[in-house]
Amino acid sequence: MQKPLSTKQQQFLDLIQRHALTYGQSPSYAEIMSALRFSSLGTVNWYVKTLIKNGHLNRTGGPNSKRALTLTEKHPASARLPLLGFIAAGTPIEALENAESVEVPAPLVHPDNFVLKIKGNSMIDDHIEDGDYIIVRKTQSAEPGQSIVALINGEATLKRYYPQNHKIELHPRNPDYPIIHINETDDFQINGIVLYSFREY
Amino acid sequence: MQKPLSTKQQQFLDLIQRHALTYGQSPSYAEIMSALRFSSLGTVNWYVKTLIKNGHLNRTGGPNSKRALTLTEKHPASARLPLLGFIAAGTPIEALENAESVEVPAPLVHPDNFVLKIKGNSMIDDHIEDGDYIIVRKTQSAEPGQSIVALINGEATLKRYYPQNHKIELHPRNPDYPIIHINETDDFQINGIVLYSFREY
DNA sequence: ATACTTACGACTAACTTACGAGTATTTAGT
DNA sequence: ACTAAATACTCGTAAGTTAGTCGTAAGTAT
Numbered sequence: 100m101q102k103p104l105s106t107k108q109q110q111f112l113d114l115i116q117r118h119a120l121t122y123g124q125s126p127s128y129a130e131i132m133s134a135l136r137f138s139s140l141g142t143v144n145w146y147v148k149t150l151i152k153n154g155h156l157n158r159t160g161g162p163n164s165k166r167a168l169t170l171t172e173k174h175p176a177s178a179r180l181p182l183l184g185f186i187a188a189g190t191p192i193e194a195l196e197n198a199e200s201v202e203v204p205a206p207l208v209h210p211d212n213f214v215l216k217i218k219g220n221s222m223i224d225d226h227i228e229d230g231d232y233i234i235v236r237k238t239q240s241a242e243p244g245q246s247i248v249a250l251i252n253g254e255a256t257l258k259r260y261y262p263q264n265h266k267i268e269l270h271p272r273n274p275d276y277p278i279i280h281i282n283e284t285d286d287f288q289i290n291g292i293v294l295y296s297f298r299e300y
Numbered sequence: 301m302q303k304p305l306s307t308k309q310q311q312f313l314d315l316i317q318r319h320a321l322t323y324g325q326s327p328s329y330a331e332i333m334s335a336l337r338f339s340s341l342g343t344v345n346w347y348v349k350t351l352i353k354n355g356h357l358n359r360t361g362g363p364n365s366k367r368a369l370t371l372t373e374k375h376p377a378s379a380r381l382p383l384l385g386f387i388a389a390g391t392p393i394e395a396l397e398n399a400e401s402v403e404v405p406a407p408l409v410h411p412d413n414f415v416l417k418i419k420g421n422s423m424i425d426d427h428i429e430d431g432d433y434i435i436v437r438k439t440q441s442a443e444p445g446q447s448i449v450a451l452i453n454g455e456a457t458l459k460r461y462y463p464q465n466h467k468i469e470l471h472p473r474n475p476d477y478p479i480i481h482i483n484e485t486d487d488f489q490i491n492g493i494v495l496y497s498f499r500e501y
Numbered sequence: 502a503t504a505c506t507t508a509c510g511a512c513t514a515a516c517t518t519a520c521g522a523g524t525a526t527t528t529a530g531t
Numbered sequence: 532a533c534t535a536a537a538t539a540c541t542c543g544t545a546a547g548t549t550a551g552t553c554g555t556a557a558g559t560a561t
Contacts, residue, residue, distance in 0.1 A: 105539070124307055127516060139542045144518065146540090159304050163548050165516055167304065204435075204495040206407045234405075239311070240318035265323075289318070294405040295496065306550070328505060340553045345507065350550085364559050366505055 104155065111135065111146050112155060115168055125168040178208045180234065186248065187218040192255050192290070201232060207294065211237045215248070227257065231298050235291035246293040251279070252286050257293065305356065312336065312347050313356060316369050326369040379409045381435065387449065388419040393456050393491070402433060408495060412438045416449070428458065432499050436492035447494035452480070453487050458494065 118126040150156040179200035258269035267281040319327040351357040380401040459470035468482040
């Protein structure tokens with residue numbers, strides 16, 4: 100059932116996975132076309148058809164469903180997640196130009212997840228040190244008590260989230276540090292929730 | 301029944317959840333409209349209708365009830381995994397009678413995963429200390445280079461796995477410690493691969 | 502009265518699918 | 532080594548489908 104893949108087909112599959120990981124959804128035919136330097140959508144369609152026929156690719160949702168290509172599941176123990184940039188207290192998140200990636204356990208690989216690297220020792224009140232990595236689930240909302248990455252008036256921080264009636268409290272993990280109170284005049288935005296932190300071996 | 305979500309639909313859902321968490325009630329159509337920069341209530345209604353139809357959104361209370369949108373599908377950031385017992389170098393894994401469990405990130409929750417607690421300082425060559433937890437994926441095989449939990453002649457260990465032609469090398473992470481060579485007369489069995497280690501806060 | 506929800510019709514942009522006709526590249530047979 | 536045949540890949544275009552958009556007006560609860 101699983102015919103062997105030609106080199107180009109492998110590239111095709113790789114692109115879909117990379118795109119899904121980076122942008123949170125699978126690419127459209129047109130995006131594949133320009134990424135792979137085809138000059139026709141027909142070519143893209145030919146790949147999709149034959150890869151689905153041979154069991155390497157799936158479509159989630161019926162025919163005509165958009166951006167719905169997924170790789171048929173292989174489950175390696177680990178895979179890569181994009182490293183989006185650096186986070187340091189008191190500044191916006193510093194983005195990385197060229198897409199690096201970091202090896203993480205496969206169960207953490209999800210289109211909405213990404214990795215940030217900690218810069219400086221400013222997060223030490225969260226038990227997170229210079230050079231550590233955090234795995235973040237991209238979302239605009241969080242449950243009370245979760246650790247979040249947030250932007251307050253343009254400054255990045257990493258705190259625990261405790262919404263109250265008309266304000267929001269952000270607690271550091273270390274009780275020696277102050278609790279931050281956000282009110283409605285502040286520009287506050289949740290970027291994601293922290294799933295895990297780890298250190299390079 | 302649960303159609304996959306488009307990116308915009310995901311944003312829509314996120315907004316509702318965030319608003320509910322921040323202000324204690326779900327947003328009105330008009331609030332959604334301005335938050336999402338639509339210029340018509342019809343658009344909001346279209347989203348609500350289709351999201352409810354596809355089972356992603358609920359309305360608490362009958363039709364025409366105000367500010368009554370709730371997400372059906374919450375994706376909690378964490379859930380529990382069974383704590384199977386203790387692992388200490390040089391002895392079999394010590395099982396726990398009564399099933400405890402440990403809170404871990406949801407993406408790591410999988411029927412084949414379990415947690416072990418490290419006992420003693422004997423694993424320190426893997427940068428893992430007394431009291432740390434490891435999340436293990438139960439499996440009989442591993443990729444070269446992965447960290448595995450294995451039983452050698454009845455003794456548990458935690459090492460990196462490097463299969464060779466006719467023997468297997470197990471490397472500790474700390475180069476000061478010796479490499480272990482397994483040959484065919486040894487009783488060697490892989491119990492699982494280590495997905496992650498963490499420490500209780 | 503005020504603050505909301507619901508319904509409708511028409512429209513557009515984004516995207517997938519189908520088709521017909523090719524050109525390269527690999528494989529198999531003599 | 533030469534040739535036939537299959538396979539892999541490419542092109543352009545047109546038609547079809549779906550997600551998302553708009554504005555307005557009428558209905559419903561407090």
